Amino acid sequence: MKKVYKKILFLLVMMVALSTGCKKDIAKEQEAGNPLQPRIFDILRDFSGAQIINEGDTAKFNGIEITPAGKADVSWMVDGKEVSKDKKFAFAPARGGEFVIKLKVSYNGDSSVRSTKVLVNPSTYTFKPYTKIAMTYLTQDATAANVNFNNVTHVAYKIGLVSPEGDLDTSPGEAGQKAREIVARAHIAGVPVIMGISGRLSGIDGWAIYETNDFGTAIRDAAKRTKLVGLVKAYVAAKQMDGVDIMMTDINSGNAPDNIHAIGPFLTQLKAALPAKAIITVTVTTNYQHWEYPDLSAATWVNLHTFEDNIHIGPDAQVGQSSSLAFMKEGAEKWTNFHLPASKLVLGVPAFGLRYNALNGAGNNESWGSYDYMTYKAILAADPTAFGKEFTDKSGKGVYYSGVQLVTLKAGYIKNNGFKGGYVWAGDYDTQDANSLMLALFNGIK
Template sequence: MKKIMYRSIPVFLVIFIMFSGCKKDEVKQQEADNPYTPRIFDNLRIFAAPRIINEGETANFTGLAFSPASKVKISWKVNDKEMSTDTAYKFKPAAGGEYNIKLDVTYQGTTTSRSTKVLVSPSTYQFKLYTNVVLAELTEDGTAADLVWNNITHLDYQVGKVAADGSFDASKGNVNQRADEIVARAHINGVPVILGISGRLSGIDGWAVYESNDFGTAIRDNAKMQALVQSVKTYVANRKMDGVDINMTDINSANAPANIHAIGPFLTALKAALPQNAIVTVTASVNYQHWEYPDLSAATWVNIHAFEDNGHNFPDSPVGQSSSYDFMVSGTQIWTKFHLPASKLVVGMPAFGLRYNTLNAAGHNASYGSYDYMTYKAIVAADPAAAGKEKADIASGVYYNGIPLVTQKAAYIKANGFKGAYLWAADYDATGSNSLMAAIYNTLK
């Protein structure tokens, strides 16, 4: 009988035989059932935020890695049009505007995408035509998102803070390129941007702080004043702004007369330093201190702070409207009678209200600490019907300018030949049909 010999088969040989028996279409089916998603590695975070550049500059999209590294199909698109299939892309726009940049990476029919925007500030721009100035004042905390460009003709960005030593700080405009975005979007929409410079402001109402002399001290000293002029000139040029507003509010101190008198030489020096076509304005009060203002006829125009009568916020003062129609009219008449023609004046209106938190037994304001201010958009948020009124039952009552009142004021401004109106502040305004800025624009246009 023949002896049968048994031999063991190595494991690797068994595996080889098993895979050798698999059909090629089974492998393809497994890949189809488990597709590989391509990946984009953005270690430099070039897609993390929108870019803001000037026309003629280049936005570089480099430093990316992909997986599977050399097998993906790459497509760079600008406003949905393919511009490159390289691993990196350099975008150099031919004109100002906002552009959508999209990167598609595809492998075996599966696509991964990244996208961002590039805002390009135009090198040349033409300002829109207007009959009356409709000026939006934007505080240092405001952004481009607070503005509706169709509702304004000019923008005053109050971002420059003047210290007593004559130094100038506009650092809040550097946050997330805030100032660059504001200027770019304004110029794309044909709106000139004015740099607003001030000392310390009192808060929501944006006016005088008791015994504050920062700005006044700086411009009363010739050396400090000249240094300030040069700093402002440099900033305006670097940021491509179109002018400056001198918002010197140091009028609530013993040095108020000297502070106000110093505006004249400062205005002269600033106009000499800036381009000939620069807009240079002054913001001034309409109270008894109007007598202290020097000749401001060299200014492009003067903004008059014709709101807040300060007659309703003393202890035991009657509650009521501090920014009435009559107060605005009397303020404009002071300036037209004693200072400048109406055609040189832009009249202010408030986008905030005086809120009473505590009243005394007589129903009057209780004390200096019993009131504060509330932005118009906060008032509308608390009372949806507030836009059509000028008093809302919030706390112990808040008095403000609603759409009927600002429309009445704007009609007076237009009928009496004033240069225009401004709103303090655009970032306090509500949106849509509740917007004060829209109501002013539609009346003055």
């Protein structure tokens, strides 16, 4: 009986061994015949968008899982050059710039690839030289895609909204890291970025709304003014911006004179708080209230709102061009005659137009509610030939605006009369093609 049991036990062991060997062989055959496609799982969404860092910081790619685990070959590349074979990767650039990060995972001859970009704001940068300022002034809705950095010398970004309490809302610039990207791309291109601060309410022209006193209320009060200066200083430092533009537009109220007078002490206090090399500018009106402005010679320069004359709106107003060359000249001459030399003044050009939606029997504007404004790029969408004109009838009852030809004439006036430069409001209303108003201004004044 013992011999029988031994034989049975031997046979069982052999059967198990043969069975195990078959399974291993089958697994190999299946793997060879049906190779597993390598996959990359971006657990922390490291590849969902560009990372924006400052020079000296590190972009980390730690949330990556790979299949088949432990079998696939890993290759991390920076601008096409392999730099690591580990599953995790930390990129610590030695300079500013834009870098392409690519992860390639290979197995059995097949590959999967993920790529993204890392934008590095340089710690030191040199501003490109210029003869005249050609500045794009962006609204809080703008992104870096709204700027061609080859066509500008400066960027102003209206990202600080001032409340009557002296608080500063900069939240629009945090969405999608818009502020950080604009600063990083500008500095890589050698272009300074100026933080625009204004009241919370403004129209498409970025200017005054009736009976608003947000900004004025804050800077008329010494304690609130000090609070606001501290907040502005902190934001400029945190975002590595190069200065501030004071766009105090509370001039359509009973407090307008006091609001305007308060710009003086605010400018003085802000200038003392920011670094000595900081650019500090003021954007001002050219209407009858120009008399109210204090001495602004301490500013690096002053931006003149030399567009939108406001005489072609309202009931029975005659339709027409509200941002003519003549209006620019008139406003500029007020300031050169009574305030500052042309070398301290930067003149504004609009990237929007006045549209009439209803006219009365005389062919004039019907009422206060019968007109509005269109961005330049919306005008071109309605009429692709509009770039070469000042009027189009392809929207509403017609739109008056500054086209390429008129902006070129304005640029010639700026260049030939000793002004410091010009700016376009707003850069995100403009196009980024050959019909760009910023491009026309840049070419016209250089």
